[in-house]
Amino acid sequence: MSSSLASRLAALVGEAAVSTDPARLREAARDLTEIRGVAPEVVVRPAEVAHVQAVLRFATAEKIPVVPVIYNTNIGGLAIPQRPGCILLDMAGMNRILSVNPDDLYMVVEPGVRWDQVKDHLDRNFPQTRFAYSLSPPDTSVLANCLMDGLLNLSLRFGTSSTWLNGVEAVLPDGTLVRTGAAAWTQAQWCTSSPMPDLTGLFVNLHGTTGIVTKASVRLQHAKRLRRRFFMMGYDLRACFATVRALVREEICDDIGVLTWPVAKMLFGERRPTWRDPGEPLAMIYLDVSSNRQAEMDLRLAILEETLDASRKSGHAWQGPLDVRDLVKIEPAFQKLAEFPTRLDFMLDHPGGGLSWVGTYGPTSRWDEATETSLRIMQEHGFPPFGVARPMAQGHFGVLRLIETFDRDKPEEAAAVAKMNAAIVEAILPMGFIPYKTPEWVFAAHGSRIDPGFRELLRRVRTAIDPAGVLNPGKWPV
Numbered sequence: 001m002s003s004s005l006a007s008r009l010a011a012l013v014g015e016a017a018v019s020t021d022p023a024r025l026r027e028a029a030r031d032l033t034e035i036r037g038v039a040p041e042v043v044v045r046p047a048e049v050a051h052v053q054a055v056l057r058f059a060t061a062e063k064i065p066v067v068p069v070i071y072n073t074n075i076g077g078l079a080i081p082q083r084p085g086c087i088l089l090d091m092a093g094m095n096r097i098l099s100v101n102p103d104d105l106y107m108v109v110e111p112g113v114r115w116d117q118v119k120d121h122l123d124r125n126f127p128q129t130r131f132a133y134s135l136s137p138p139d140t141s142v143l144a145n146c147l148m149d150g151l152l153n154l155s156l157r158f159g160t161s162s163t164w165l166n167g168v169e170a171v172l173p174d175g176t177l178v179r180t181g182a183a184a185w186t187q188a189q190w191c192t193s194s195p196m197p198d199l200t201g202l203f204v205n206l207h208g209t210t211g212i213v214t215k216a217s218v219r220l221q222h223a224k225r226l227r228r229r230f231f232m233m234g235y236d237l238r239a240c241f242a243t244v245r246a247l248v249r250e251e252i253c254d255d256i257g258v259l260t261w262p263v264a265k266m267l268f269g270e271r272r273p274t275w276r277d278p279g280e281p282l283a284m285i286y287l288d289v290s291s292n293r294q295a296e297m298d299l300r301l302a303i304l305e306e307t308l309d310a311s312r313k314s315g316h317a318w319q320g321p322l323d324v325r326d327l328v329k330i331e332p333a334f335q336k337l338a339e340f341p342t343r344l345d346f347m348l349d350h351p352g353g354g355l356s357w358v359g360t361y362g363p364t365s366r367w368d369e370a371t372e373t374s375l376r377i378m379q380e381h382g383f384p385p386f387g388v389a390r391p392m393a394q395g396h397f398g399v400l401r402l403i404e405t406f407d408r409d410k411p412e413e414a415a416a417v418a419k420m421n422a423a424i425v426e427a428i429l430p431m432g433f434i435p436y437k438t439p440e441w442v443f444a445a446h447g448s449r450i451d452p453g454f455r456e457l458l459r460r461v462r463t464a465i466d467p468a469g470v471l472n473p474g475k476w477p478v
């Protein structure tokens with residue numbers, strides 16, 4: 001062990017779980033984004049809950065910061081140490097699907113369980129169930145996504161991923177093991193958080209600052225026999241949003257979203273498309289429909305056609321709806337959008353591998369102006385106007401995400417991304433679009449606008465749970 005800290009940790013959890021490999025430490029100081037932190041002093045990869053308890057007890061007694069991480073793809077610098085001398089707690093090694101209950105529609109997973117692992121396990125063993133998938137790479141964490149309130153392909157119907165949590169098991173900084181949801185009272189089930197006080201929220205959207213989650217009960221849904229995915233190409237952004245709103249009101253789809261034109265060009269291999277040929281569509285709408293009955297499916301598709309016809313009659317041009325299976329026959333590149341989980345290589349595999357975004361949740365009533373404003377800012381900064389908008393939770397709110405790829409090894413590109421992201425948040429936060437998986441720089445620029453009473457409440461909760469302030473310091477600063 002190359003440091004005394006590493007040796008002391010090895011005495012607690014075994015040498016095999018502790019690393020001071022310089023390359024691993026260096027890599028941990030950054031993620032895919034432009035955000036930079038400092039290298040941890042040591043990495044611990046727990047194999048069991050007792051390891052997590054031992055590390056946290058030790059860190060709290062010694063006041064050593066602990067930063068939890070799984071696959072580090074949160075796109076917000078949320079698992080990067082901000083202070084020197086910290087322990088990086090790599091939870092990827094705890095990666096078992098502990099149980100699946102198809103009748104009560106839940107599974108219990110450890111932090112390292114990945115999207116592809118869940119898909120494979122359910123398809124093979126529990127085909128009567130389905131889970132929702134994000135557009136995150138297949139080899140990233142399901143549980144981290146739930147803790148960060150992520151967006152999934154069934155989020156229009158069932159809400160963002162934190163609402164899929166029935167409860168968690170977590171280790172508090174002093175080593176205490178806690179459970180939330182029904183399993184806090186009965187070992188007989190973990191299919192709901194009701195009627196318990198909802199303390200799962202203590203671990204959601206707080207980026208590991210209140211406890212280290214060691215398992216979670218996550219909801220499954222009933223599988224549907226028939227599933228179709230369509231793409232429609234639109235030439236007017238406002239008409240696209242109007243059509244999405246109309247289709248959400250009809251309640252015919254599992255998921256629907258607007259992708260702006262650079263996505264199509266990037267799918268076909270263009271690295272940074274800043275031009276659009278006249279006559280090319282401005283946006284693609286994608287839409288998922290599922291049902292157990294052909295007659296119901298036919299009715300849903302008829303409503304889709306009717307809605308598009310109404311838009312056409314009011315003067316808007318559309319191509320489609322095009323079935324993704326036909327699109328794949330014509331252009332195999334569309335396969336990436338045909339089945340989830342999927343690896344969006346056009347966003348990841350390019351020189352320097354940088355990916356950043358401003359991802360927000362906000363009111364769908366102000367999508368149009370927030371999107372137009374953001375896309376204009378992106379173009380003014382020399383970036384492709386690459387945006388994604390999706391309604392969530394039956395349309396109660398929506399996602400607006402402005403995405404850019406760049407070369408992480410070029411400081412001038414990283415600086416340009418940071419400047420553009422800052423300008424976007426400055427413009428759309430006043431419209432009600434709050435950055436999710438909130439990066440530290442957003443708090444630095446806009447944290448003073450958070451209600452003082454809310455800040456005080458959060459400060460008291462955090463201080464009560466983590467009086468030594470060791471858990472992921474710098475995140476959600478209050």
Ligand SMILES: Cc1cc2nc3c(=O)[nH]c(=O)nc-3n(C[C@H](O)[C@H](O)[C@H](O)COP(=O)(O)OP(=O)(O)OC[C@H]3O[C@@H](n4cnc5c(N)ncnc54)[C@H](O)[C@@H]3O)c2cc1C
Pocket residue numbers: 032067068069070071072073074075078079091111134135136137140141142144145147148149150151152207208209211212213214344347348355472
């Ligand atoms: C191309 C691409 C597309 C993406 N698309 C989506 C998308 O469609 N929807 C979406 O929601 N996300 C998306 N993401 C974001 C992200 O990849 C996913 O949310 C993913 O599931 C995060 O998993 P992770 O293992 O990388 O988490 P990490 O980044 O390792 O961790 C996330 C946060 O959880 C904390 N943490 C880690 N372990 C614990 C623990 N055990 N207890 C408490 N806190 C912990 C970390 O400190 C950090 O704050 C995308 C990312 C990429 C690169």
